[in-house]
Amino acid sequence: MAPRIALVPDPHGPGGRLQPLDDAGTPLGPPAEAPDLAAAVTAAERDGTVRWVWAAADSAYAPLLPRLPDRLARCHDLRLVEALLLAHEGRFGAPRSLGAAWARLRGLPVPPDLPEPGSAESDDGQDTLFAPDRLQLPPGADPLAAVVAVHAEQQRRLAAIQDDGARARFRLLVAAESAGALVAAEMAYDGLPWRADIHDRLLTELLGPRPGVPGARPKLLADLAAELRQALGGRPFNPDSHTQVLRAFADRGIQLGSTRSWELKEVNHPAARLLVRYKELSRIHTAHGWAWQDAWARGGRFRPEYVVGGVVSGRWASRGGGALQIPRILRRAVVADPGWLLVVADAAQLEPRVLAALSQDAGLARTAAGGDLYEALAATAFHGDRDKAKLGLLGAMYGQTSGDIGPLLNTLRHRYPAAMGYVEAAARTGEDGGVVASRLGRVCPPPSADWLDLTEAAETAGDAGGRSARARGRFTRNFVIQASAADWALALLAALRRRLNALPVAGPAERPHLVFFQHDEVVVHTPANLADGVADAVAAAADEARLLVFGDTPVRFPLTTAVVDCYADAK
DNA sequence: ATGCACTGCGCC
DNA sequence: AAAGGGCGCAGTGCAT
Structure with a gap:
């Protein structure tokens, strides 16, 4: 039983080709043609646990799903693994398609990744150099041979990671990321149960009945807009327009810095309350209303x-x-x-538990050994004030410095030096232009060229560079936690x-x-x-x-x- | 008509 | 003096 099998579906039709591999990626025997790929895959899974090797789940697994009685156990997704490896090797963002990896291997020009379907730049059809199947292989190249070659190279790159622990963790990351590809394809296929009738009833309660004309403002939303206009003197304006809203309030002597709802909530005027409500309902209507239901939630899923x-x-x-x-x-x-x-x-x-585990801060770990972490933290360091404990710890993880958070951070620094040292070291690395990594070895992007210009000029060009450096520090500070949580x-x-x-x-x-x-x-x-x-x-x-x-x-x-x-x- | 930057807000 | 991380999406307003 081969531990791994490379798999390439035929672009048209139910068949495909398979190539058994050993764990290093070396072929075990010749490739096999499978006239019914789903049947062949199912038979192989019955014989034992296989790790399926494919270019990308969306092209190899998603089309297979409707025809499989059982879900596949494991895979190695070359596109996802390529991205992890590139970042780990200091080449963050290089093209990651099968064709790109294959071209790098052969010393050929590397095709850029295609823009995602549906995105702004997506413009299929003008690409003659590479096949339009998103794998980005040149016409005539054998996809199965490319999958086999790129996989063997990835296995070699994984084995080349020097530190035993880091290598084991990165291999775990590769397996987990690939498992994610399986889950994502399956969830997209199965769908989330969605009761359109309940959704519709909720919308009707909140907004009024569905307008007959698509795009029209539902009754309750229109009523709210009219009330709002009255409350601001009766002159018509569009409540969806920031500039018009600011002007309408200014006409009544109310100077707003923005139309953000937290700011409106502090304004003592009936119109502010109405606008907040309007914005809440309008958001539901535009983002998750009937149009959304028509587009995304049909057939009960x-x-x-x-x-x-x-x-x-x-x-x-x-x-x-x-x-x-x-x-x-x-x-x-x-x-x-x-x-x-x-x-x-x-x-x-x-996330705070992740920080405790990452930093091996004995004190913080004790607060994270059981139920409510913030409660335990409050009892130890904040005289039982849970809100303060939570605010302080979140501020430490996000790099917050505003408000009354300074004293909380000082308390944390004193009580949990290892944990605070951990995030502060990550922040310094980022401010200095370095990269940081998650527990399993996912590496963050390096600073952009713009960033380097800005920070190098910081001494002469005022504060922009320093501000940008601190922003990157907050990013890397949070990255180590958010990415390890991921x-x-x-x-x-x-x-x-x-x-x-x-x-x-x-x-x-x-x-x-x-x-x-x-x-x-x-x-x-x-x-x-x-x-x-x-x-x-x-x-x-x-x-x-x-x-x-x-x-x-x-x-x-x-x-x-x-x-x-x-x-x-x-x- | 289409693209882009910006604002604002939903989720974690 | 102020200084919170990561996203996706819709709408406005301006540029092309």
Whole structure:
């Protein structure tokens, strides 16, 4: 049984080609033609655990999903791994497609990555040098040979990492990132249960009935706009226009610095209250209203596209539908199918726990060894004031210096020197133009050329350089934490996915599956009778992630888990 | 008509 | 004196 198999689907039709490999990526025997790729893949998975090697999940796995009875166990996603390796090797942002990696290997001109479909620069068809399949291989190149060659080279680059611990962690990152590719493709395929009728009822309550004319302002929103106009003297203006709003308020003698809602909330005038309400409702209408439902949530499922590694910190991004910004109020519409339940689990206070584990600060680790970290922190260092403890720690992690936070930071520095030293060292590295890395070795982007110009000129050109340096310090300070939290979350996803696939079920249609993932929170859609088992699996996966990513640490990463019908009932 | 910068706000 | 990290998306207003 080959431990790895390179896989290339035929661009048209159900077939493909397979090439068994050893762990170093060396071919074991000749390639095989598979007239039915899904059947061949399924048969290979029955024989034993395979790590599938492919150019990218969206081209190799997504088309296969509808035809697979079971989900694949493991993969090595060349595009994602290429990006991790390039950053690790100090070549952040170099093209990462199969064709680009292959061209680098052969010393040929490297094709740029294609812009994402749907993005502004996306303009297919003018590319004659490379095939328009996003792999960016030149016409005539053998995709399977390229996959095999690039994979072997990636394995060589991974093996070349000198430090044993760093190499092991980076390999874990490669496996976890690749597992993320599986999860993302599966979640896009399965979709998040979405009750259009409930969504519609919520919108109608908040905004009034759906306007007959698309784009028209719903009744309650129009009423609010009219009230607002009256409150400001009756002259018509567009409440969506910042400049017109500022002018309308100024005409009544109210000087606003901006139209931000936190500023409006401090203005003692009826119009300010109305405008805040208008903005809240208008946002729901424009961002998650009927047009959104038509575009993204049809057939009982919300189907966004997830972008693994879309954020430099390793967090996921999404394309379309604002998947990672679903307003809390609309979570009412996320309801399990009849006979099914949602298991919703989120990591409590993930980032401060990550800081405690990263820095190995004994004192902070003690506060992170159990339940409420902020409570424990408050009891130890802030005379029981939980708000202060939370504010101070968040400020330390974000690089905040404003407000009354100075004394809190001083307390933290005194009590938790290792933890504060850790983030401050990361900030200094960033201010000096260096790069930092997550626990598993995801490396942050280097400063831009503009940044270097600006900071080098700082002494002569006033404060802009210094301000820019401090901004980069805040970025690297936060990066080490946010990216290490993303490491942990990816490990959690991978472990949870494996555990879900191992649960005994009557058939594929009865299998619990991940339907949502948002930085530190997962949602599993499961047949009701399996919900307890799923909850146990999530808890076990969280502890497994802790051990994998942070090893022997007293810090715990507890989950808040709820088994519910409706997502909105989870909190 | 289309692109871009900017503002503002939803989520973590 | 002020100084909070990361995103996606929609709307305005100006430039082309």
